[in-house]
Amino acid sequence: MRAAIIGGGWAGLSAAVELAKAGVRVTVFEAAKQLGGRARSVEVQGQQLDNGQHILVGAYRETLRLMQEVGADPERLLRRLPLELSFPASQPLPFHLRLPRLPAPWHLACGLLAARGVRLSEKISAVRFMRWLKVAAYRIGEDCTVTTLLDRHHQHGSLRRHLWEPLCLAALNTPPAQASAQIFVNTLRDSLGSGRAATDLLLPAADLDRLFPAAAANFIRARGGEIHLSARVDAIDTGPGIRGESFDHVIVAAGPQHAAALLARHEATIASAQLLAEYTFEPIGTVYGGYPQQVRLPLPMLGLYDRAGGQVGQWVFDRGALCGTAGVMAFVLSGHGAWEALDNAALAALLHHQLAVTLDRRLPAMLWFQVIRERRATFRCRPNLRRLSARTDLAGCWLAGDYVCAEYPATLEAAVRSGVAAAREILLSESLPVARRAYASGGNSAPQFPRHG
Template sequence: MRAAIIGGGWAGLSAAVELAKAGVRVTVFEAAKQLGGRARSVEVQGQRLDNGQHILVGAYRETLRLMQEVGADPDRLLKRLPLELSFPASQPLPFHLRLPRLPSPWHLAAGLLAARGASLSEKISAVRFMRFLQGAAYRIGEDCTVKDLLDRHDQRGSLRRHLWEPLCLAALNTAPAQASAQIFVHTLRDSLGSGRAATDLLLPAADLDQLFPTAAANFIRARGGEIRVSTRVEAIDVGPGIRGESFDHAVVAVGPQHAAALLVRHAETIASAQLLAEYAFEPIGTVYCGYPPQVRLPLPMLGLEDRARAQVGQWVFDRGALCGTAGVLAFVLSGHGAWEELDNAALAATLHRQLAATLDRRLPAFLWYQVIREQRATFCCRPNLRRPSVRTALAGCWLAGDYVCAEYPATLEAAVRSGVAAASEILLSESLPVARRASAAGDNSAPQFLRHG
């Protein structure tokens, strides 16, 4: 059996790994010169940096499993830290929350109650909020925005500003006023509401290529598969056929806008194409600043106060503490905001001033900077967003991508899970008797969608 994977990002590579492991001959087509999609490494100032500072958490079970599967050791490549959120410039008091290494759920209760910079009433309200979600099995009924959900449960003050809203923006890359509350609650279920290890931050201690794409490519090749970079797929022929070759299955593992362009060519998938073409997108900016080696942060990840318009940053990461590149700091800017209006030089200078104010000390001038702007980094995770299913109505054609994983926002874990799901469905379809397989295809002649809420 032969399978074509269109897209060499984390979703496509996950599907390819699972299929190759099962003995399927896999060919991965990637339009770019390198694998990794929106989570890849780039060459900057003679150093290997990431196209964005990604954060993983202990709840990323499928990502961690596949890393181990292809020989990329998570214990070596990821720095595991307890969840620690620190906003030293917060007003009127600095905010700090750290979850202790206690059994669940005591780690969350103890961490919330010991948080500095929040009132006792806020802490009690936060504990009640989590207990309500747990009692409701993390279902909120009709979907709404995260802002409305927090308002409804009286989540206000410092914990709202420094816990719930930053978690929403980091996980969904969508502002709380527009973000889906149900998807946010799913992320809380699998992180704060799960075991203690699920809340740990897993910060890359190597470049993103080493975390998964390089090892995945080696894994695929070792099992007879092919990786074709700089190879764009413009159309999927009935069969399916890709660039004049016949395959038994094709997995479309590209962004929603690119998937729509491929699916719109067939009557069976035009409804899916129209759905994806309506998606809105959110940007992510990453600003790398190279300082003298002695410049360090008090923690590997630090929150930046952004209440004033002139303050645009949200988080800053110390790459020296994480990757051994002393003096290199990575500023992260999620979602639409004032930062988009600044040119690269002004943005770097503004973040430099914001960091100095956060640390309350004068910083030496940075030696270099690099700004990476991903205009369509993620889909906008709004309430009741319809998502396509893995199976399409076109015979032998499947979908993978973070937008397919209906319970999750646009994260690496969602991408990986979608790839695993596509591979599982393909293998299941091949294990069915021919007559039953034909019947199953008939049952799925209409596009399938999953709805949140």
């Protein structure tokens, strides 16, 4: 059996790995010069950095499984830390929350009750909120915005500003006033509402290429697969076929806008193309700042000073603590905001000021900076957003991508899950034993949260 995968991002590579493992001859067509899609490495100032600072968590079970499958050891490539959120410059008091290494649900209850810079009434209200979600089986009824959900359950004050709203923006890359409450609750179910290890932060200690794409490519090639870079696919022929080659199955693992263009060419998938064409998107900005090597953060990840709601960046990461690139800071800017109108120099200067105020000290000037703007980084995860399934109405054509994984927002784990699901549906349709065993064992039941970004 032969299968073509259009798109060499994490969804496409996950599908290719799962198929290659089952003995299917796979061919990956990637339009760019490198693999990884929106989670790829770039060279900046002679260093391998990432096009966006990504965060994984312990709940990324499918991602961790596939990393191990292709020989990318998560224990070596990811730094596991307890969930710790710190906003040292928040007003009126610095905010700090750290989940202790206790069995669930005590880790969450004790972490909330021990949080600093939070009133006792807020802590009790947060515990009640999580308890209500659990009793309701994490189903809220009619979907609404995250803002509406938080208002309904009296989540206000410091925990709202420093826990619920930042987690929403990190997981869904959509402002709480526009974000789907049900999708947000799904992420809470599989992180804060799950086992203790699921809440751990897994911060990359290597560039994104080494985390999965490079090892996945080696795995695919070792099993007879082919990978074509700079190979844009403009049409899927009936059969199905790609660029004159015939395949038994084709998986479209491109972004929603690119998938829509391919699906619009066939009468059977016009409705799917129209649905995807209605998607709107949110940007993500990453600003790398190079400081003298002695500049360090007290924690690998810090919440940035918020100027009374006028923040530009939300988080800063110490790449020296994570990857050994001393003095390199990665600032994350999620969703639409004032930062989009700033030129690169002004943006870097403002973030430098934010960091100095956050740390409450003078900082030496940046030696260099690099701004990366992903203008369509993720789809906007709004309430009641219609999602497609892996199977399309075009014979032999399937979909993979974070927008296909209906229960979750646009994250690496959602992309991986979608690729695995598409591959297993193909194998099941061909009655291959590996697919039957995978479904029987619940092998694709992994939860996830959050994106970073």
